[in-house]
Amino acid sequence: MQWLDGLIQGILLGGLYAQYALGMALMFGVMRLVNITHGDLVILLALIGISLASTFSMGPWSVLVVLVVLGAVIGVILQRLILNRVVGADPLPSLIATFGLSIALQNAMLQIWSADTRSLEGGAIVHASFQLGPLFVGVLPVIVLLTATVLTGGLDVVLRSTRFGRALRAASADVEAAALTGVNPKTVYTGATAIAVAILGFAAVFQSLRSTVAPADGAFQLIYAFEAVIIGGMGSIWGAFLGAMALGISQSIGFRIDPGFGILAGHLVFLAILALRPQGLLGKG
Amino acid sequence: MSAPLLSTHGLVARYGDFQALYGIDFEIAAGEIVALIGANGAGKSTLLKSIMGLLRVAPDMVKLDGRPVGGTKPHRIVAEGVAIVPEGRRLFVGMSVIDNLRVAIDHAGRPATNGWTLERLYGLFPMLKEKQAVPVQSLSGGQQQMVAIGRALLSQPRVLLCDEISLGLAPKVVKEIYQSLPSISEAGTAIVLVEQDIGLARATSNRLYCMLEGRVSLTGRSAEISREAIGEAYFGGTHAVA
Numbered sequence: 291m292q293w294l295d296g297l298i299q300g301i302l303l304g305g306l307y308a309q310y311a312l313g314m315a316l317m318f319g320v321m322r323l324v325n326i327t328h329g330d331l332v333i334l335l336a337l338i339g340i341s342l343a344s345t346f347s348m349g350p351w352s353v354l355v356v357l358v359v360l361g362a363v364i365g366v367i368l369q370r371l372i373l374n375r376v377v378g379a380d381p382l383p384s385l386i387a388t389f390g391l392s393i394a395l396q397n398a399m400l401q402i403w404s405a406d407t408r409s410l411e412g413g414a415i416v417h418a419s420f421q422l423g424p425l426f427v428g429v430l431p432v433i434v435l436l437t438a439t440v441l442t443g444g445l446d447v448v449l450r451s452t453r454f455g456r457a458l459r460a461a462s463a464d465v466e467a468a469a470l471t472g473v474n475p476k477t478v479y480t481g482a483t484a485i486a487v488a489i490l491g492f493a494a495v496f497q498s499l500r501s502t503v504a505p506a507d508g509a510f511q512l513i514y515a516f517e518a519v520i521i522g523g524m525g526s527i528w529g530a531f532l533g534a535m536a537l538g539i540s541q542s543i544g545f546r547i548d549p550g551f552g553i554l555a556g557h558l559v560f561l562a563i564l565a566l567r568p569q570g571l572l573g574k575g
Numbered sequence: 576m577s578a579p580l581l582s583t584h585g586l587v588a589r590y591g592d593f594q595a596l597y598g599i600d601f602e603i604a605a606g607e608i609v610a611l612i613g614a615n616g617a618g619k620s621t622l623l624k625s626i627m628g629l630l631r632v633a634p635d636m637v638k639l640d641g642r643p644v645g646g647t648k649p650h651r652i653v654a655e656g657v658a659i660v661p662e663g664r665r666l667f668v669g670m671s672v673i674d675n676l677r678v679a680i681d682h683a684g685r686p687a688t689n690g691w692t693l694e695r696l697y698g699l700f701p702m703l704k705e706k707q708a709v710p711v712q713s714l715s716g717g718q719q720q721m722v723a724i725g726r727a728l729l730s731q732p733r734v735l736l737c738d739e740i741s742l743g744l745a746p747k748v749v750k751e752i753y754q755s756l757p758s759i760s761e762a763g764t765a766i767v768l769v770e771q772d773i774g775l776a777r778a779t780s781n782r783l784y785c786m787l788e789g790r791v792s793l794t795g796r797s798a799e800i801s802r803e804a805i806g807e808a809y810f811g812g813t814h815a816v817a
Contacts, residue, residue, distance in 0.1 A: 453681040460667045460678045467665035470627060472653035472682025472730055525669070574669075 295425050296546045297539060302428070304538025305435030306500065308531045309493035310511045311518035312441055313486030315530035319519050320449070320462050321482060323373055324381045326388040328515055329508030330395040331487055335361055335494035336503040337403045340410050350412045350499055357491035365487030369480040377479060378465075392508070399505035410498035434496045438531065441489055446527040448485075458482050462525075517560040523573025532571050536563070578641070580605045580765050581626070581657065581734045586636040586645075588618075588625045595621040597789045603734065608756060608766045610776035610797065613786035614809060619769045620662055622786070623736045627659050628652045639734075654684040658732035662739050662769075664723040666711040672722055673707040679729035691728045699755050700725060717748030724752070734765045741772060753779055773805060787811045 310332065317323045338360065339353040348356070372391065376383035418429040449455040461468040461475045469475055493511070497503060514537060521536050522529025537556045544555020563570070579602035586599040596618045603609045611619045625632045628649045637645035639655055647655070658679075667675050676693065683690075697704040700721040706714060711722055720740055727735055741749040749772075756779060760766050770776035776783060777797045785793040785808040793800065793808030 456670070456674055456678050456681060459670055459674070463667040463669055464665050466629065466649075467661060467667065468678065469649040470629075470653065470659050470661060470665075471679050471726060472650050472684070473678065474648070474650045 291424060292546055293543065296543045298422075298425060298427060299431075300539030300542030301535055302431035302435050302538070303542055304535035305431065305438040306493065306496055307514050307518055307538050308438035308442060308534035309434070309489060309496060310515040311522075311530040311534045312438075312445055312527065313489045314515035314519045315522070315525075315527050316445070316449075316482050316486045318516070319524045319526065319530065320458060321377070321479060322379075322381055322462065323377060323479075323483075324385040324388065325368075325373070325486075326385060326392045326512065327368070327395055327508075328490070329510065329512030330392050330399075331361070331364065331508075332490050332494050332497060332511045333503050333505060333508045334395060334399060335364075335491055336410070336498040337399060337408065337505070339494055340408050340498055340503075341403075343410055350410055350495055353410065354492065354495045357494050358488045359491075361491035361494075362484040362488040365484035366480055368487065369476075369483040373483060374476050374479060377475075396505055396508065403505060405504060405506070407502040407504040408498070409502045410495065412499040416499055430496075430499060434500070437492060437496070438534070441492065442527055442531040445485070445489075449527060454478065454481055514556075517556070519570075521560055521563050521570055523570025526570070526572040529570055529572035536571070579603060579638075580640065581767075582638045583622070583626065584636055584638065586622070586625055586632060588621050588630045588632055590621075590630075595789055596625065599786075599789075599791060601784060601791070603765045603767060605733065605763045605765055606760055607782065608760050608768060608780045610768045610770055610780035610783040611786065612770060612773055612776050612783060612805070612809065613792075616788075617786040618789045619786055620738055621789075623659060623738055623767070623769060626652070626657065626736065650682065653682065653730050653732075656684045656731065656733035657736065658727040658730040658734075659736040660720075660723045660727045660738060660740055662742070664719050666719055666722055666726075668712045669710065671708050671710055672703060672714070675711055675722055675726055676703070676707075676729055679726045683729060683731045685731070690731045693729075696725045696728060699758065717744050717752070720744060720748070720752060724755070728759065732764060734767065735759065736767045736769075738769045739771060740768075741770065741775065749775070773809070777805075785809055 314328055317325050335357045339357050342348055342356060343353050372387050373384060376387050416430055419426045420429065449459065457473045457478045460471065461473055461478050465475050518533035518537050519530045522533030536559060540559040541552045541556040545552030582602035583599050586596055588596040599622055613619050624630050626637055628647045632645040634643040634645045644652065644655060667678065702718055703721060703725055706718065711719060740752060753775065756766060768776060768780060780797045782795065783797045784791050785805060787808060793804060
């Protein structure tokens with residue numbers, strides 16, 4: 291029974307990881323931009339959300355709306371100010387630029403919010419649960435999973451069958467050829483990063499409702515997002531979702547084998563897939 | 576000849592410290608087919624890149640309808656009505672034929688009354704309709720070239736630049752593609768043809784420019800220029816064309 295519980299909890303945890311991974315799937319998987327600040331942006335949005343909630347006594351759902359909009363704005367600024375200058379076939383410049391920004395962001399957050407761990411007060415829903423056969427399942431994790439599923443489906447449709455999605459795929463395949471077909475790559479990239487960081491607004495709220503956040507936590511979200519995208523296959527949105535599930539389930543099962551083994555189990559599954567199927571679960575060739 | 580649709584004036588282009596073009600004067604009118612020939616490295620592709628805004632040039636060096644457009648960003652040049660079939664085709668790998676074409680439709684310039692539609696394109700290359708759901712990388716070279724030409728046409732160009740569209744294709748396919756050119760130009764679209772095959776270039780074009788080491792070495796009506804004159808302009812010496 292504890293294995294079934296581990297599986298269910300793992301899938302629910304995967305729902306949160308999918309919210310980290312979707313923006314990464316768009317930026318790293320599709321645009322081939324390495325954004326080291328990915329995790330720090332989750333934390334930054336979460337801390338802003340927590341401050342908003344306590345200062346203006348906002349509920350978590352109003353905080354969510356504010357953070358998604360704020361995320362989009364931050365995405366636009368990030369792309370315009372930094373990433374548009376380093377975008378190109380070589381991922382190294384974006385890695386170096388955002389690595390520096392990541393350190394600056396972490397220290398700025400430490401300065402503003404101190405190293406304390408904080409969380410968002412969500413009221414009754416945080417502790418609510420329902421019985422599913424012999425198991426108890428939390429309401430909040432189910433909401434997180436459903437949200438992740440809807441976001442994944444929505445993003446996949448946008449990428450597949452909208453003007454913006456086609457332009458982004460074209461620019462990612464060959465940026466010069468896309469420009470020669472009338473696409474303005476910088477506008478398209480700015481839109482994509484805005485969407486990627488806006489999705490982190492969801493991740494920020496759910497992360498700080500489910501557990502705690504502190505300024506230095508971003509590295510975890512970053513590595514889980516990277517792993518999910520690579521497990522799932524570069525460029526595949528549903529792949530990133532599956533990758534997040536694989537990561538959540540391995541951590542959850544690993545945790546039940548030994549409480550110290552959970553996180554490591556996730557990394558081991560990631561390494562195993564990298565060795566056995568380097569193109570990822572849904573990756574091509 | 577009527578007023579040029581597209582022209583360059585003393586166009587100078589460089590890659591870093593290397594100067595590739597030394598004052599190119601070029602012009603093409605609506606409905607004309609003009610060939611651009613010359614040895615490798617003569618500057619043909621560089622001229623096309625400069626027109627498309629991929630290289631930094633002064634505004635007055637490129638004019639469209641007499642308006643300066645030199646150095647305008649590629650996506651704006653496309654919207655102004657200049658499209659290119661790039662060398663090596665440069666299709667969007669991983670995307671289907673129809674999605675490749677839709678990117679052009681999505682970002683086309685002002686659609687002319689007699690503009691290019693998917694139906695009209697399918698009339699020109701029926702293969703595109705059959706293969707529309709197929710990823711472009713699984714098509715043959717000739718079919719990929721048709722996608723590349725179709726993609727450029729759906730940008731609704733008034734000037735179509737074709738960079739070595741016969742390169743690496745079977746003679747039969749080259750013939751098929753070249754046969755499509757008159758039906759493109761007769762609606763008023765000007766076509767600039769960069770071509771290695773001098774015979775083909777001469778037979779297809781109204782006028783031609785021969786380039787040598789970054790300069791125009793010969794220009795005139797294709798039917799009136801002798802092979803000897805082309806040979807001299809092509810190699811810069813007194814070699815005859817075999």
